[in-house]
Amino acid sequence: MELESKDAYSGQDAGQKSRNGGFRITRPKGGDSRALWTLVALLVILLSGRLISPNFFEIRMVNDRLVGSLINILDSSAPYVLLAVGMTLVIAVKGIDLSVGAVMAICAAAAVVLIRNYENGATAFYFQPGFVILITIVIGAVCGLFNGVLVAFLDLQPIIATLILMVAGRGVAQLITGGQSPTFTNDAFAFIGRGVVFGIPFPILIAVAVLIAAIILVRRTALGLLIESVGVNDRASYYAGIQARMIKLSVYMLSGMCAAIAGMIVAGEVKSADPHKAGLFFELDAILAVVIGGTALTGGRFYLAMSALGVLIIQSLLVGLYVSSLHPTTNLVVKAFVVLAVLLIQSPEFRRFITKPFRRTS
Amino acid sequence: MRIAKLGLIVLVLLSFSVSFANAQGTGEGLTIGFSQIGSESAWRTSFTEAVLAEAKERGINLLFSDAQQSQENQIAAIRAWLAQGDVDAIILAPVIATGWDDVLKEAADAGVPVVIVDRNVDSDPSLFVTRVSSDFVHEGRLAAAWLVQATSGDCKIVELYGTVGSAAAEDRHKGFMEVIALFSKMQVIHSETGNFVRTEGKAVMQSILSSEDPANICAVFAHNDDMAIGAVEAIKEAGLTPGKDILIVSVDAIPDVFDAMDAGTINATVELSPFMGGPAFDAVAAHLNGEKLPAWIPVAGKLYTSRAAYDADH
Structure with missing residues (x-):
């Protein structure tokens, strides 16, 4: 207990120094340099892709839809960006949400089962595709509510609290579908995952819209500041008059809603919901993206756009591996090394260590 | 003594019932x-x-x-x-x-x-006593044999690999390669894992179609039907006709694959019995x-x- 409060105190101290020391509430310089190096890493990965495949940057128009490796990267990033938005906010309040992959599976399963009812002639209004989308988002929010109550009101460790739904969630999804992978044909609902607007795959637009909405929500209002405050020291925030529990509860709910949309995208993409595999291990890549983006797992300061950049790095790497002729057995090892390299290049200590021999001694 | 007798009778009856059962085979x-x-x-x-x-x-x-x-x-x-x-x-x-x-x-x-x-x-x-199981190598061979016949032994193939290290993926790959090795013009030009999942099969195929000239790809061999169904979506998006411009053969014979066959988008599947x-x-x-x-x-x-x-x- 003593240790914890000490930790929290020093964290708070550091936060205040950077904010009040310069008498301005802007991002510190360190963040900018990190963003720069992360961008460099992304460019290096994309250029490597270009070296492997000469038409890596080529974008064509086929049947009114843009086609190309770069579009594929954005397209496959979309569900991860949604998860990363929720995950960033959860991590900012010193939490973690391991359940997002399972919540995706639950929501995909529920949505597809509802849509199948609609296809089989059910006329009730809540089987209409629009309502199904709404219901699914509510289901995601309820999953988030479950996590949030465990963490914020029952004070369970976030990693354990969300592990419960991570494990049980796939069981719930299997119950919903009866263990099968149901398919559907409704194009209106499938639009979420495979629609095209002005040549751009719809999932990309959803991800960008949610990302921008989240950034506006937290940066144009006091919410972002409150979240960081709760993440740095929830008790101090509470004494300062912030409803720390409600803040935590709402970010978990937001994370659940993001997972619901991601689940519908994945289901729409292939017009089916696989309760066993939909969203499997997505939570890990989402957490990885948040970490690459520079949000510390210890809570506090968070960077939404940087998390999205982290997602792009992981997905560019994956698409690069797909077009390479490397045997699939090497994929995971290559991924591990590249992620390590990205994290190292971001570290000022490591850069100093590398450039040491080349610096002039004075 | 009586108990021993009783026991003997039970034993005889028991062996009788067992032998009766086995007589049926x-x-x-x-x-x-x-x-x-x-x-x-x-x-x-x-x-x-x-x-x-x-x-x-x-x-x-x-x-x-x-x-x-x-x-x-x-x-x-x-x-x-x-x-x-x-x-x-x-x-x-x-x-x-x-x-x-x-x-x-x-x-x-x-x-x-x-x-x-x-x-x-x-x-x-x-x-x-023994082990009863599917012969994954046989499945891979069968898929390859069909493809060889359908293309007269001349085909550039994209292989959608199952989960790396799983017996199903490794053995299907092995059986497939054994057969196409007999034909000099049969060649796997891309082999990438889709982890037996529909969405990943689609993502892999999308990526390959954006980097490779689609005219170079004659067929897709997917280690399961789910990845094949994902690949069908990617091929459609690229403006090609799956099952025609690019042949598709996979393994499992799940119900969905027959819908795809009705639509002509998947050509053949090997049943995982x-x-x-x-x-x-x-x-x-x-x-x-x-x-x-x-x-x-x-x-x-x-x-x-x-x-x-x-x-x-x-």
Whole structure:
């Protein structure tokens, strides 16, 4: 207990120094340099892709839809960006949400089962595709509510609290579908995952819209500041008059809603919901993206756009591996090394260590 | 004395009933415990249903236990059957390969034969009667043979790999490569993993189609139907006609693949047979009759190019 409060105190101290020391509430310089190096890493990965495949940057128009490796990267990033938005906010309040992959599976399963009812002639209004989308988002929010109550009101460790739904969630999804992978044909609902607007795959637009909405929500209002405050020291925030529990509860709910949309995208993409595999291990890549983006797992300061950049790095790497002729057995090892390299290049200590021999001694 | 007499009568009756059951060769009247892994996939569920149906048809009293992915549950179920002493044989679909020695020895000591189905165990073969499972290598060979015939041995292929390291993926790859190695113009130009998942199969195919000239790709070999269905979507998005511009052959024969065949988007699939109950019961009956069995009884699925052909067989 003593240790914890000490930790929290020093964290708070550091936060205040950077904010009040310069008498301005802007991002510190360190963040900018990190963003720069992360961008460099992304460019290096994309250029490597270009070296492997000469038409890596080529974008064509086929049947009114843009086609190309770069579009594929954005397209496959979309569900991860949604998860990363929720995950960033959860991590900012010193939490973690391991359940997002399972919540995706639950929501995909529920949505597809509802849509199948609609296809089989059910006329009730809540089987209409629009309502199904709404219901699914509510289901995601309820999953988030479950996590949030465990963490914020029952004070369970976030990693354990969300592990419960991570494990049980796939069981719930299997119950919903009866263990099968149901398919559907409704194009209106499938639009979420495979629609095209002005040549751009719809999932990309959803991800960008949610990302921008989240950034506006937290940066144009006091919410972002409150979240960081709760993440740095929830008790101090509470004494300062912030409803720390409600803040935590709402970010978990937001994370659940993001997972619901991601689940519908994945289901729409292939017009089916696989309760066993939909969203499997997505939570890990989402957490990885948040970490690459520079949000510390210890809570506090968070960077939404940087998390999205982290997602792009992981997905560019994956698409690069797909077009390479490397045997699939090497994929995971290559991924591990590249992620390590990205994290190292971001570290000022490591850069100093590398450039040491080349610096002039004075 | 009286007890001994009674015991003798019971013994005679018992051996009589066993020999009667075995005379059928179908296992009729036997009590068999079946420990299944769980119900993690549609295929697994149909496998379970097929075993239950087969047992009913043969008049076998089947004790079914769903282990829900846990080896502990499987061992507990087997011990319970052995303790009760009412099973004539046990059929085990092991969740993993290791850690079966003790419980298999217990079964052997109790004189209850065990038949392994589906996945393998690494225990000494003397501890179980035989193993009944799909022949993944055969499936890969069959898919390759169809493709060779369809393209007269001249084809550049994209391989959608299953989960790396899984026996299904590695063996299907092995069988496929064995056959196409016989034809100099058959060539795998891309091999990438889609982890047996629809969305990943689609993502991999999208990426390959954006980097490779689609005219260079003659066919897709997917290690399962789900990835093939994902690939169909990607090929459509790229403005090509799946099943025509790019041939598609896969493995599993799930119901969805026949919808795709009706639409002409997938050309052929090799059945991953869920009908392992029959051969397993046959093995039990043969073993109890004193017959010697091979260490492995492969169940080979057929290749289907239309729903009609599949329906005719089932």
